[in-house]
Amino acid sequence: VSRQPDFATSPRPRRGPAWDAAAVAVAALLLLAAAGGAWRARAEAGVAHARLDEARRGVEAASARLRSLDVRAQARGARLLPAADALPARVVADVASVLPGDVRLERLSIDYARGGAVEMQVVARNAAAWDRLLERLERAPVFREVEPGPEARDGEVRSLVRARWVGGGQ
Amino acid sequence: VALLGTRFYVAFDALAVSAATVAEGFGGRRAGGFVRVPLEPGALAPSPSGTSLARAEEVRAAVRRAAAALGGSRATLLLPDGVGRVALLDQPEGAVPRDYVRFRLAASLPWPVSEAVVEALPAGRGRVVGAAVRRAVVAEFEQAAVAAGLEIEQVHLAPLVALEGLMRSRPREAVHAVLGDVALCLAAFRDGALVGLRSRRRDRSPGEAERLREEARRASAAADSGAFVVSGSGALRLRRDLGGRAAGNGLDGPAEWPEAAEAAWLGGLVA
Numbered sequence: 001v002s003r004q005p006d007f008a009t010s011p012r013p014r015r016g017p018a019w020d021a022a023a024v025a026v027a028a029l030l031l032l033a034a035a036g037g038a039w040r041a042r043a044e045a046g047v048a049h050a051r052l053d054e055a056r057r058g059v060e061a062a063s064a065r066l067r068s069l070d071v072r073a074q075a076r077g078a079r080l081l082p083a084a085d086a087l088p089a090r091v092v093a094d095v096a097s098v099l100p101g102d103v104r105l106e107r108l109s110i111d112y113a114r115g116g117a118v119e120m121q122v123v124a125r126n127a128a129a130w131d132r133l134l135e136r137l138e139r140a141p142v143f144r145e146v147e148p149g150p151e152a153r154d155g156e157v158r159s160l161v162r163a164r165w166v167g168g169g170q
Numbered sequence: 171v172a173l174l175g176t177r178f179y180v181a182f183d184a185l186a187v188s189a190a191t192v193a194e195g196f197g198g199r200r201a202g203g204f205v206r207v208p209l210e211p212g213a214l215a216p217s218p219s220g221t222s223l224a225r226a227e228e229v230r231a232a233v234r235r236a237a238a239a240l241g242g243s244r245a246t247l248l249l250p251d252g253v254g255r256v257a258l259l260d261q262p263e264g265a266v267p268r269d270y271v272r273f274r275l276a277a278s279l280p281w282p283v284s285e286a287v288v289e290a291l292p293a294g295r296g297r298v299v300g301a302a303v304r305r306a307v308v309a310e311f312e313q314a315a316v317a318a319g320l321e322i323e324q325v326h327l328a329p330l331v332a333l334e335g336l337m338r339s340r341p342r343e344a345v346h347a348v349l350g351d352v353a354l355c356l357a358a359f360r361d362g363a364l365v366g367l368r369s370r371r372r373d374r375s376p377g378e379a380e381r382l383r384e385e386a387r388r389a390s391a392a393a394d395s396g397a398f399v400v401s402g403s404g405a406l407r408l409r410r411d412l413g414g415r416a417a418g419n420g421l422d423g424p425a426e427w428p429e430a431a432e433a434a435w436l437g438g439l440v441a
Contacts (some may be wrong), residue, residue: 005327008324
């Protein structure tokens with residue numbers, strides 16, 4: 001580039017060299033390309049965010065489900081029966097359904113901590129009624145592990161029967 | 171490749187108006203065209219203080235022809251040797267070159283310094299080539315170019331353009347005579363640096379070559395052992411007169427255009 005001094009009486013701004021204009025044009029093109037790329041990246045980021053939110057919601061739902069299952073599994077493992085699954089009314093109704101007419105239920109206790117262990121204090125009018133009770137209990141799908149207690153046979157049979165109520169879901 | 175653009179130069183001098191297109195790139199400059207339009211004697215007489223364009227219409231017509239031949243419209247004007255005052259100055263450290271040149275040349279100008287356009291060309295080793303041209307003289311050439319339909323880009327001094335080319339070529343021991351039609355510059359170089367500069371009117375009468383050689387000898391003690399190089403207007407004739415005592419072709423213009431051989435300003439541009 002010339003260092004020649006300019007003696008013009010009204011010096012004019014020097015004309016920009018051709019490569020200046022070319023550089024400006026290239027820079028403008030690069031800027032446009034970068035802006036386009038940034039816009040596309042922003043749109044893609046929005047889609048990715050939406051997918052991430054969806055996935056996060058899925059994860060949260062799955063986590064909740066997992067926690068619920070975990071509680072159940074722990075309950076099963078520890079023979080815990082969630083009270084929500086074994087409402088006393090249902091247990092009583094199931095006991096009532098297997099109770100023969102000549103057997104009287106005097107006391108019923110439900111132990112959720114032991115996996116829905118049911119303890120029934122019953123009085124059967126006679127031994128046959130007692131046997132029918134045991135038979136019905138053993139056949140009923142909602143009861144397992146039926147254990148008859150010691151019998152006191154004095155005309156009536158007074159005993160304690162233990163079983164585990166499993167309800168409809170085993 | 172003209173990465174930095176192509177410039178159109180119009181050079182005025184007493185014998186002709188010359189013009190050239192010069193492409194500028196990172197590797198240097200290259201002439202793309204040259205034309206010389208002769209002027210009738212007396213149409214243009216470079217003067218530092220008076221009117222230079224004695225017959226302005228003839229000069230304008232020559233400018234129009236040159237521009238038409240090369241298709242130029244925006245032009246950088248080159249004013250001839252003889253219209254300004256030129257001097258090599260040692261520049262004090264910290265001084266603003268243009269202000270210092272104005273200060274140094276003010277007393278030697280034949281017109282008030284307030285009427286001068288003063289500029290400086292760096293010459294290396296703490297020196298500058300200072301130049302002053304009367305504003306009215308510059309305006310006279312600018313008006314001629316504008317009247318010929320040109321838009322003016324810049325205005326340079328032809329001897330400074332030639333000197334810049336010489337400085338780029340870094341001559342060792344040499345005295346260069348750069349000739350205009352009516353004035354000349356003697357530039358002495360030592361170890362690649364400009365160490366002396368004289369400018370004066372030419373005496374084109376017989377014996378000019380010998381007188382120039384004597385002046386070159388006085389201009390620089392190195393001239394005896396170093397080279398004496400002649401460029402510019404009438405250089406071909408002077409070299410013939412000097413025989414083997416003139417070295418090299420100096421700032422001859424590109425050989426593609428025979429008439430450009432004596433255009434030292436163009437030689438300086440493409441050097």
